Amino acid sequence: xxxxxxxxxxxxxxxxxxxxxxxxxxxxxxxxxxxxxxxxxxxxxxxxxxxxxxxxxxxxxxxxxxxxxxxxxxxxxxxxxxxxxxxxxxxxxxxxxxxxxxxxxxxxxxxx
Amino acid sequence: xxxxxxxxxxxxxxxxxxxxxxxxxxxxxxxxxxxxxxxxxxxxxxxxxxxxxxxxxxxxxxxxxxxxxxxxxxxxxxxxxxxxxxxxxxxxxxxxxxxxxxxxxxxxxxx
Numbered sequence: 497x498x499x500x501x502x503x504x505x506x507x508x509x510x511x512x513x514x515x516x517x518x519x520x521x522x523x524x525x526x527x528x529x530x531x532x533x534x535x536x537x538x539x540x541x542x543x544x545x546x547x548x549x550x551x552x553x554x555x556x557x558x559x560x561x562x563x564x565x566x567x568x569x570x571x572x573x574x575x576x577x578x579x580x581x582x583x584x585x586x587x588x589x590x591x592x593x594x595x596x597x598x599x600x601x602x603x604x605x606x607x608x
Numbered sequence: 609x610x611x612x613x614x615x616x617x618x619x620x621x622x623x624x625x626x627x628x629x630x631x632x633x634x635x636x637x638x639x640x641x642x643x644x645x646x647x648x649x650x651x652x653x654x655x656x657x658x659x660x661x662x663x664x665x666x667x668x669x670x671x672x673x674x675x676x677x678x679x680x681x682x683x684x685x686x687x688x689x690x691x692x693x694x695x696x697x698x699x700x701x702x703x704x705x706x707x708x709x710x711x712x713x714x715x716x717x718x719x
Contacts, residue, residue, distance in 0.1 A: 528706065539612075539698050539710030540651065583650060592704035593639040593658055595666060598650030 498585045505603045508578075514560065514571040516602050518584030521565045529560060531569045532579040540583065540598075542568045543569065574606045609634050612711035614699050620717045621689045629684040631699030637709070639702045640682040641666070642674060644695040645713075650696060657682055689718045694698050 497557045501519040508514040515544040521530065531543040544551055544558045546567070557570040571578055583601040615630040631640065638659055643651040653666030657676040669695060673685045682701075686693060694717050700708040 529705065535714070537696065539700070539712055540708075541710070542707040545706045589706060591658065593656070593702060594706070594708075595641075595653055595656060596643075596651070596708065597667065598643075598652070600648070600650055 499597075500586060500599055502582075502584050502599065502602045504600065505605070506513065508571075508574045508604060508606050510576060510606055510608050511573055514574040514578065514606070516569040516571075516582050516584075517566065518568070519566045520584070520586045522603065523564050523586050524588070525584045528585060528589060528594075529558065529564075529567050530597075531556070532583045532596075533556065533578075534539040534583070534601070535577075535580040543582075549582075562605060574604075576606050576608070578604065579606045580604060611635065612699055612701055612709050614697075614711040614714050616714060617712070618715045620719065621686075622719055623690060624686070625689050626687050627689065627716075628686075629697055629716075631682045631683075631684070631711060633680055633701040633703075633709070634702060635703070636679070637701035637703045638679075640676065641700040641702075641708065642672070642682065642684045643698045643708065644668065645698060646648075646695050654684065654697075669684065678679075688715075691718045694718045 516598045530545045532540040581601040641656040642654040655674040660679040697714045699711040702708045
């Protein structure tokens with residue numbers, strides 16, 4: 497599976513947008529980009545995924561560059577409860593399942 | 609729905625002891641996974657299952673065995689625990705979609 501590179505930490509003011517970058521320059525054509533987050537040692541929580549097009553759901557937006565070598569997760573109005581470690585993962589969906597490889601992620605701190 | 613549950617929540621073992629971690633899901637998911645997370649690191653896949661009666665090795669399978677006798681349960685066994693297996697263990701499940709649902713984790717300490 498392709499590897500990803502994320503900044504180790506970021507800060508964001510409450511109410512502002514949080515933009516979390518991820519580089520995945522060796523991504524293959526059949527690999528999706530997934531974002532999960534982990535709040536205070538709880539089990540990871542799925543946020544969003546995409547293949548080529550930008551995606552949006554009730555939690556976040558995912559912007560994927562045209563060459564698919566990088567992406568950005570956007571939390572439009574960050575709250576204190578969004579403080580967590582955010583993981584960017586690339587993986588194919590093979591046979592209906594995927595084997596996720598987690599890196600160290602980005603520790604996002606949202607402050608008042 | 610309870611989602612994904614894990615038993616026990618905490619456990620302390622002595623080196624050489626054995627134990628089984630239980631993962632249960634009530635969502636009728638086909639696929640189940642076991643991960644471990646060491647301090648300051650991301651999760652690593654130990655074993656996974658693509659259906660009842662099937663198991664496969666993940667990224668770090670050594671020292672662990674698994675069984676999936678029932679669709680809703682996925683068991684992780686440590687036959688002879690070592691201090692290097694001190695970790696937080698997470699179970700997850702998924703159906704034929706992209707999202708994996710994770711349990712709350714089991715904190716295991718091996719002394």
